[in-house]
Amino acid sequence: MTTLITARLTLRGPRPGDLDDLHAIYGDRRAMRYWSSLPHGELDTTQAMLDRMIATFADQPTYFIWEHAGRAIGAGGMHDPWEVGFILHPDHWRNGLAHEAMSAIILHLWTTTEAPALTADTDPRNAASFGLLASLGFVETGRARNTFFVGGEWSDSIYLALARP
Template sequence: MRLTTDRLILRGPRADDLEAMFAIFSDPATMKHWSTLPHADRSVTQAALTQRIAAFAASPTYFQIEMQGNLIGCAGLYKNTEIGFILQRGFWRQGIVSEAMRAIIPYLFATTDLPQLTADVDPGNAASIGVLHGLGFRETHRAAKTYFIGGIWYDSVYLALQRPS
């Protein structure tokens, strides 16, 4: 499965994605609002990539974002009804995640029976919250101390997008 936009190719993960994924997932700034610590070494990224390859083969819903032949991020249905996205820092604030998700969201609703898509975001991640609002997601609630990462508790803001009628 492959989706395309004006600037992007949204595709399944491949074994040769390891170095680009490690560059993304080992960057502390990129991982600041993620649900795990930055990857300390390539073996952590390799395990995640191996799992992602198998998951995509079974259910092609979480995509690699490729731009001009380079892997720059990931986006799609992360688990259950929850979407997620991450983008290499050098590509922030260029509308890339919005562009990717504008292709992925209709695909998800067309290929699943999900009544809604949800997102769980660190309340301090204003950029991601803004992207989600721009895509039509609305806040449903907040919760305290939902993630314990690196000895620090983080809160969550939850958003949802209902299936179009």
């Protein structure tokens, strides 16, 4: 199984035992504020997502669970062909962990895939996500209005890309 180690994190495949930690992330309104779906209200929703993650990781180790101090605190990597994304529990925001994780994952993606470039999509109101992507070298390629309708609210998108080095 593919595992990446950084100074503070273990980036690994999903496990059945991650359910409670992942539900704490995907069920948190703050973490899901700019996500493309509502927070997970039921554990079954997170279980279904975790089952999909486990099923795909063995064949495509590109989207990782971020483990810190023995707990799953986030997830991220490539989830669609060439598109990256990430989520981190709010208790760990502003500590550089997302930058640390995504830096390692991007290097892994360049060495294990044929991606000509990586892309990302973020809500313009999510300054932290946009800032992280910019610090990783992503550049804005376009914008679109009303791209997601979640919880009775439209959100816009900023599209970004990172060219293969």
